[in-house]
Amino acid sequence: MTAFRSSTLSAALATAATLFTACGGGNEDGNTQVVGTSPASAAVAAVAAGGRAASIPIGIENVNDSPLKAANYRTLLRFVPTSTITIDRFYFGFKLRGANCWDANKAGYGAGDGGLLRGSLVQINPTTGLPANVIATETVNGCTRHNEAKAEFNDAVPVLAWVNTPATLQGGTMYGLIVSNAHASPATNFFSFNAPLADTALAGPHARNELSATATGALLSLDPREHVAWSEDNGSTWRYGSANGQYRSYMNDNDTAHPATRLPQYGFRLSNGATLAGQPYYAYLTDCVGCTVAYANARYARTFTELGGFIASGTNVGTLTIKNTSTGAQSSCTPSQGYGFRKCTLPTAVSVAVGQSYTVSSTGSVEIMKMDYSQRLLFPQVGTASGEFRAYQPTPASGTNARDVPSLWAGPLSPYFNN
Known part of the structure; x- marks a missing residue:
């Protein structure tokens, strides 16, 4: 192996951009989503430009x-x-x-x-x-x-x-x-x-x-x-x-x-x-089929316009649904299927206020992030409604623990980080 070089970096960046678009990044037509230019939208765009607030909460296999x-x-x-x-x-x-x-x-x-x-x-x-x-x-x-x-x-x-x-x-x-x-x-x-x-x-x-x-x-x-x-x-x-x-x-x-x-x-x-x-979190090779993850007690108010699921095997994520469990509002979309981060645009946006909770579910298969017994002992607040990571399974899938997290999310911004 050789040390990482700038030419390698450029190639990797180009490949990553191509694959992310192919895996459903942006709108379903393959075009990048554009944030509005009103003052409120401009403030969101400043956060959405990147950083922890725009980091998706999943991604390991x-x-x-x-x-x-x-x-x-x-x-x-x-x-x-x-x-x-x-x-x-x-x-x-x-x-x-x-x-x-x-x-x-x-x-x-x-x-x-x-x-x-x-x-x-x-x-x-x-x-x-x-x-x-x-x-x-x-x-x-x-x-x-x-x-x-x-x-x-x-x-x-x-x-x-x-x-x-x-x-x-x-x-x-x-x-x-x-x-x-x-x-x-x-x-x-x-x-x-x-x-x-x-x-x-x-x-x-x-x-x-x-x-x-x-x-x-x-x-x-x-x-x-x-x-x-x-x-x-x-x-x-x-x-x-x-x-x-x-x-x-x-x-x-x-x-x-x-x-x-x-x-x-x-x-x-x-x-x-x-x-x-x-x-x-870490992960094994097993997938989570027909699973739901709850994101509890939002720290920041967000309006979700897209859903995503991550799969690294030869199966599909299926249809994705978000539900605000505090208000009952929900919406679904179906991304293009296949390997990787599969994203789709919601026909109706779903908002959460500070303190509200929501679920994201899939009809297909996604990867699952694990919390072994020793990890659950070490970090008892992870997977609770008031901890540093507030994601868990309301009904754990077979062979999993409630604090194991299916690779599903809503975006474009995290309700837990604002930087």
């Missing part, structure tokens, strides 16, 4: 690891807190099955004593987007941290672990967590950094070193500047997009027509002991 089995390997999780917070822990995706402490030699996510996990919380240079000064660092044995996490999660196998990195983080500012393996013999003593996957062509700003807070195309309700990057030269250069892991990943595990990009999954423990989810 699976999860893959990056084994830290060489001393020069580094993974960078770049993140942006939504508000100023004081933390003592940073949580991230972590797995070491195959190490002595979990199914020794039966998998390739870990080996030996689990390696020496080193996590460094760093500032990010806002001009280059690259790591700058170290804020806090912890180094701990991988199996030690795995066992500590199991003990905190009622002996459940953790999908996230943490490093103790006390700091005050400013809202709207880029930071990074650099994860490496400081073990003297990393090839035989290691752990893996885990991350959910998105289609690289649909990952927009997360597949590059994006520096604008108002860039378009963000996923998972993330700030467009958030991403995962990978280095094999001790952090001298970083790789983005499909090259942001120890090996290449693809949608549906082996669909080489759709290379995948690892996306951030993270959270915090605040200095008062409470936990706060930054991006808590």
